Amino acid sequence: MSSQSQVRNVTLTTLHKIKERGEKFACLTAYDACFAGIASEAGVEVLLVGDSLGMVLQGHDSTLPVTMDDMVYHMQCVKRGNRGALLVADLPFMSYASETQTLENAAALMRAGAHMVKLEGGAWIENTTRLLAERGIPVCAHMGLTPQSVNRIGGFFVQGRDTAQAQAILQEAKVLQDAGASVLLLECVPRELAKLVTDSLDIPVIGIGAGPDTTGQIMVLHDVLGVSPITPKFVKNFLTESADGIPGALRKYVADVKSQAFPAEEHCFN
């Protein structure tokens, strides 16, 4: 079976089956049709139209300036290029502050082509998660380092390092699963905590800077290709190892996630 046929119409069921089999899946951000095509044909199962576009495309120093119009535009582009990956779109900063706003904005992203929306937060997004899930909109909850809260956190720091914070993340992850979240994304947490959360939940957990034990891994496209101005510890440039340019780099990323060669010890927080 070619890598292209392997990524045909990835659904939530596909991700759950991968988890049940004890295997791994690869996720990547995408913002346009061209890269969505290359990534999905390389075997990436989940494409995220992330609000990281505010930093890597627009040059902002945070994700806060990203608007719903930005997200809808890039979602439409990615949908046109996609070859069967599951498409997730971020609800940007302050776009889920009220029930009405949440439903309207999530619906706009789904109409633009998303199969799932992602929102940042812990227990405080419990009701929002339930609201969306009950209306048929799958939710990916994003915990750990939540970049939309960078000003409250005080910087892009690893989260869950002390026992109280780690326990809170585990407990709130369960709350969000019970509220109907279909997937959890954990960003920048110690690998031991990510393993504990992954083993404690029924839903697939996707990690970034969270070690090798989550069911899925996600990276920002520009980091995988080594064109981001900053390179955090958990980032790996796959282009340097590719004999076949960008398609080869993305195939190597997928292969390394599945074989668990990535993330390696040097990419983990302990």
Ligand code: KIV
């Ligand atoms: O917006 C984004 O790119 C993200 C990352 C965690 C992948 O949310």
